[in-house]
Amino acid sequence: MVQRIQKILAAAGYGSRRACEELVEDGNVEIDGRIVSQLPILVDPAKSKITVNGKPVRAEKYVYFLLNKPKGYYCTNADPEGRRRAVDLMVGVRERVYPVGRLDADSMGLLIMTNDGELSQKLTHPKYGAPKTYRVEVKGKPTNEQLASLRKGIWMAEGKTRPAEVETIHSSRDKTVLEITLREGRNREIRRMLAQSGHKVKRLTRIKIGRLSVKHVPLGGFRALTAKEIEYLNKLADQSKTESTERAKANKKRGKTGASGGTSSSGQTNKRPGKKTPSKKTGSRGGAGKQHVGANEGRGAKPRSGQGVNKPQERETALPPGGGRKKRRIIMPND
Numbered sequence: 001m002v003q004r005i006q007k008i009l010a011a012a013g014y015g016s017r018r019a020c021e022e023l024v025e026d027g028n029v030e031i032d033g034r035i036v037s038q039l040p041i042l043v044d045p046a047k048s049k050i051t052v053n054g055k056p057v058r059a060e061k062y063v064y065f066l067l068n069k070p071k072g073y074y075c076t077n078a079d080p081e082g083r084r085r086a087v088d089l090m091v092g093v094r095e096r097v098y099p100v101g102r103l104d105a106d107s108m109g110l111l112i113m114t115n116d117g118e119l120s121q122k123l124t125h126p127k128y129g130a131p132k133t134y135r136v137e138v139k140g141k142p143t144n145e146q147l148a149s150l151r152k153g154i155w156m157a158e159g160k161t162r163p164a165e166v167e168t169i170h171s172s173r174d175k176t177v178l179e180i181t182l183r184e185g186r187n188r189e190i191r192r193m194l195a196q197s198g199h200k201v202k203r204l205t206r207i208k209i210g211r212l213s214v215k216h217v218p219l220g221g222f223r224a225l226t227a228k229e230i231e232y233l234n235k236l237a238d239q240s241k242t243e244s245t246e247r248a249k250a251n252k253k254r255g256k257t258g259a260s261g262g263t264s265s266s267g268q269t270n271k272r273p274g275k276k277t278p279s280k281k282t283g284s285r286g287g288a289g290k291q292h293v294g295a296n297e298g299r300g301a302k303p304r305s306g307q308g309v310n311k312p313q314e315r316e317t318a319l320p321p322g323g324g325r326k327k328r329r330i331i332m333p334n335d
């Protein structure tokens with residue numbers, strides 16, 4: 001996989017990415033026997049020979065761990081404020097690993113830690129939508145209507161959420177335990193969704209990614225993934241990508257149908273309501289058509305010239321007895 005040179009060097013243990021950038025800019029790095037010093041540089045370590053000060057860079061093997069993150073740890077590898085990080089729990093792991101996706105500091109549960117950037121991108125990209133399941137304890141008791149709204153998707157500042165799977169595990173007057181499966185990863189999404197329903201989240205734990213479970217891993221502990229689990233995660237990512245592509249094609253097709261004035265999948269017409277199509281005027285400019293003059297006159301409208309309409313004529317009448325001004329009478333063509 002093609003990667004930035006500083007990322008490859010950092011993963012191989014040559015320091016931070018910024019320090020590795022300086023190594024390159026100082027002319028200490030060669031690719032296939034040629035010194036490179038101008039960033040950005042993209043290279044595939046599996047196909048090219050990379051050396052630093054004449055010594056070959058050994059491609060770091062990929063490692064995969066499942067961590068049960070406690071509350072109060074941050075999903076970042078660089079924190080200027082010096083707060084506790086999830087990576088600090090990976091005691092004894094020599095490789096430079098990082099969390100796949102994020103769990104906010106107030107949340108707990110399953111977190112994949114790896115140095116496989118390609119798998120990480122596929123599992124976290126919102127376009128692909130790998131399923132992630134959470135156990136959520138909320139204050140109060142959501143109504144059936146509120147749960148139905150969560151399942152359909154609700155509107156937030158950045159748009160409507162994708163439909164979620166929601167199941168009630170336990171319910172009482174004071175609290176409710178829900179199991180929610182999402183296929184996207186917006187910032188604090190579950191907390192915000194439930195806040196709109198008027199139910200504050202008291203406890204949130206990610207328990208699954210696909211069928212991979214945090215069960216049997218103690219809080220704050222981690223374990224290496226098995227070969228079968230790694231294979232499953234790759235298949236899950238590829239499957240999610242395929243499903244996402246099919247959904248996009250279906251939505252595009254529905255959009256074309258709607259643009260042509262057809263019906264949507266729900267059976268409703270896709271025409272925008274509230275706008276009437278203006279009716280075409282009958283008749284031609286040459287005067288071949290008929291026009292009802294009387295109706296127009298009733299609304300004070302004046303017929304256009306040249307439309308074949310006979311103009312009314314004025315006639316003078318004789319002077320009335322005793323003199324005075326002449327009276328005028330309007331004579332219509334049919335009079």
